[in-house]
Amino acid sequence: MPTEALSLRSRLAAGGTAINGWCAIPSPVTAEITARAGFDMMTIDLQHGLIDYQMALTMLQAAQTGGRPVLARVPWNEPGIIMKCLDAGFEGVICPMVNTEDDARRLVAASRYAPLGGRSFGPTRANMVFGAGYQKAANDGILVIAMIETREALANLDAILKVEGIDGVYVGPSDLGLSMGYEPTLEPKAEEVRAAITEIGTQARKERKIAGCHCGSPAMVRGLQDVGFHFGSLLTDARLFSSALAGALAEYRGTATETLRGY
Numbered sequence: 001m002p003t004e005a006l007s008l009r010s011r012l013a014a015g016g017t018a019i020n021g022w023c024a025i026p027s028p029v030t031a032e033i034t035a036r037a038g039f040d041m042m043t044i045d046l047q048h049g050l051i052d053y054q055m056a057l058t059m060l061q062a063a064q065t066g067g068r069p070v071l072a073r074v075p076w077n078e079p080g081i082i083m084k085c086l087d088a089g090f091e092g093v094i095c096p097m098v099n100t101e102d103d104a105r106r107l108v109a110a111s112r113y114a115p116l117g118g119r120s121f122g123p124t125r126a127n128m129v130f131g132a133g134y135q136k137a138a139n140d141g142i143l144v145i146a147m148i149e150t151r152e153a154l155a156n157l158d159a160i161l162k163v164e165g166i167d168g169v170y171v172g173p174s175d176l177g178l179s180m181g182y183e184p185t186l187e188p189k190a191e192e193v194r195a196a197i198t199e200i201g202t203q204a205r206k207e208r209k210i211a212g213c214h215c216g217s218p219a220m221v222r223g224l225q226d227v228g229f230h231f232g233s234l235l236t237d238a239r240l241f242s243s244a245l246a247g248a249l250a251e252y253r254g255t256a257t258e259t260l261r262g263y
Contacts, residue, residue: 008041008069008091009143009167012210018231019221020071020212024049024238028062034237035066042066043233045073046081047096053081057088057125064089064129071143077103079110079118086111087122089129092143094170094212099152101159108165111144116165143167145212148200149175157200161207168210168230171197186216186235201228 012018021039023031026049034042042063044056051059056072063070071092072085082093095107109118116139126134146160147153149172153160160166174184177193188194197213204211205228212231215221221232234240 009141012168012230013208015205016230017225020231020233022214022233022236023059023063024051024236025241026051026055026059028055028058030237030241031059032062032065035063035068035070039068039234041069041071041231043071043073043094044090045236046085047073047075049073049236049238053084053088056085060088060090069143071145077107077110079106082107082110083119083122086119086138086142087124087126089123089125091141092145092167094145094147096147096172097149097153097175098146098160098169099150100156101163104146104160104163104166107144107146108163111142112139112165139165143210145170145210147172149173150179152179154196154200157203158207161203161209166209168212169200169204171200171211171213173197173214173216186214187220197224198227204228204230 018040021034021037021042023034023042023044044059045051046056060070069091071094072090073094074081074085077095077098085093093111098104098107111117111119113119113135121135123134144165144167146166146169148157148169161169173186173188176196177188177190178184180193182190182193201211201224211229213224213229215224215232215234218234221234224232
């Protein structure tokens with residue numbers, strides 16, 4: 001595995017922090033712009049973004065020019081797409097809706113080579129990018145992140161964190177709030193949701209696992225890192241683009257207001 005990926009894994013595991021750029025726009029151009037912007041890591045979203053596998057591969061090729069680790073948020077906990085993304089050369093996966101210990105074990109099985117998992121061998125592009133020693137290093141280099149975004153996942157958090165092969169967890173605030181009876185938002189104000197997010201970070205640290213969260217503002221990224229999270233994703237490229245357009249137009253029209261609020 002590449003030095004950058006291993007250094008990121010070591011950095012986060014040792015308690016360091018990072019900011020993640022999130023790509024939802026199906027474009028290698030915007031992926032390359034994001035890669036060159038200075039994020040510590042990147043994620044290409046195959047679940048809620050507008051990106052299919054072939055576009056994700058093209059975006060990955062563009063994004064890796066930035067020299068930062070690139071993860072895939074896969075569409076679901078399904079072995080086929082998880083293995084295809086890793087074979088394409090993604091340096092890790094973020095998997096949605098991991099609600100139980102069994103869900104976490106299935107994620108590990110699809111992401112890790114034997115004996116830890118059951119990932120089929122065929123790293124077509126990964127071998128080209130990372131070299132012939134990829135198979136021997138992949139289990140230790142790939143990041144496998146389970147999304148915690150429901151009440152059920154919260155109840156099973158301890159068991160999920162203890163699954164061998166799970167490197168960490170990632171909070172989806174919108175779905176988590178929705179499952180708890182609140183309006184979905186990247187910047188939750190409900191104390192119950194905020195407390196749950198903080199607890200996820202605390203539990204992950206206790207188990208020596210990585211904790212990440214999708215964030216609605218730079219202040220939220222900082223705030224969560226202050227309470228123990230290792231990394232935060234700053235909105236999405238689509239949201240940042242639309243906010244920049246709206247802000248520039250509002251400034252021109254004299255109606256500008258602050259659009260990004262803190263955690």
